[in-house]
Amino acid sequence: MYIEQLYTGCLSEAAYYIESNGEAAIIDPMRDIEPYLELAESRNAKIKYVFETHFHADFISGHLDLSGITGAPIIYGPKTEANFDVKIAKDNEMFPLGNCSIQVLHTPGHTLESSCFLLKDESGKDYAIFTGDTLFIGDVGRPDLAQKGESLTTQDLAGMMYESLQSKIMPLADDVLVYPAHGAGSSCGKNLGSETVSTIGEQKQTNYALQQTSKDDFVKAVTEGLSEPPQYFPVNASINKNGYSSLDNVLDKALTALSVEDFDKKSKEENTWIIDTRNKEIFTEGFVPNSVFIGLDGRFAEWAGSIIPFDKKLLIVAEQGMEREAMIRLARVGFDKMQGFLNGGFEAWKNADKPIDMIINVDADELAMDIPFDENIVVLDVRKETEFADGHVKDAVNIPVTNLTDPVSIAAFEDNDNIYVHCQSGYRSTIAASLLKKQDIHNLRNVTGGWEAIKQQENIETEKSVEALN
Structure with missing residues (x-):
């Protein structure tokens, strides 16, 4: 028996390759499926x-392409409704997988x-459980992703999760390995640990969600403090469900190398965004x-x-040689x-004497010097509301970066x-500055080092929000 975790850092996503006696299974593959095919080939195994x-909300799965190439059936659990050929398991x-x-x-x-998928070894003993977004290391999956048409509240789903954990996960032996679908940084939970593998016993001892003594306590614990899910989650879930x-x-279309003139012409077409992926x-x-x-x-x-x-058409600027990587990562989220x-790259644009824009960077000490003498200063903090509440520049305006495409904001x-x-x-803040410039707001400075540098300045007055003090 052989298990390999294939971890994609920028999405904190774990896919799995399981093999026994020349037969392999893939769990939760990413859209770019070459690593799974190459691994099976190198080990002389058949997928x-x-x-x-489940229907993933944070990335596009590779289930359709992988099944199409290998002929392997796509298997989901009960209650699945998909618009493609799928085996719905009881x-x-x-x-059976080889001797396992x-x-x-x-x-x-x-x-x-x-x-979840429970792997039993050659002797029939429970060996490892692949928990998807049901159980993470240190957390459980967020229960606020009811799909369109489902009349379920967050509390309804949290209650279901409690029953699932109590009846299916907690009875497992302490030495059973736990392999989740995500690690730290993922938006699929709120308290994911940095480890990507654990055991049932360790999770019983350390996971706050498994230590709740009643369903009501569990529902309260897992629903409190949930941030809004990223806006692309329902889009990705729908794509994974519908194909x-x-x-x-x-990639055939995406990896078209455009001359400066062609790039310039396409950039002026309606509903087109230029994405610059450089440092x-x-x-x-x-x-x-x-x-x-x-x-x-970054992520x-x-x-x-x-x-x-x-709904936008995208043009990419990247470091030379990184174009394919950028395209694949974009495709991963739909x-x-x-x-x-x-x-x-940008050097070609610059060498063609095309107009360029720039963002002025300033250090935190320059902000400190300017605040007392400029009555028109607006400090724009683009962190999440919870980060802002925990400490910010006095009188700063808080607009999370994800809201800066909203004209009202x-x-x-x-x-x-x-x-x-x-x-x-x-x-x-660099993302934010570029979004503001795209909307014709150019009188701005980007504070390098961000809050980490600002809070070190003794002459910048800071405060916490009331809710963070309580």
């Missing part, structure tokens, strides 16, 4: 099953169809006007899905309207405002 724990149904077997455990709560174009077909320090020094910064060195795909409208990339800015933008460390 027999494609298991899905609760507790067994699937995989048992389907229906565990509704995160979604109605959510299921999508092959990744190869998407933030390089981006601020010069970029194609109206570009939106989302750097590949690129998640931020793209949270900010870019899915972007299929990519029109090509700037051949030669930025309508309060005046023409004579001197806007100083910051986040926690600098990545989100």
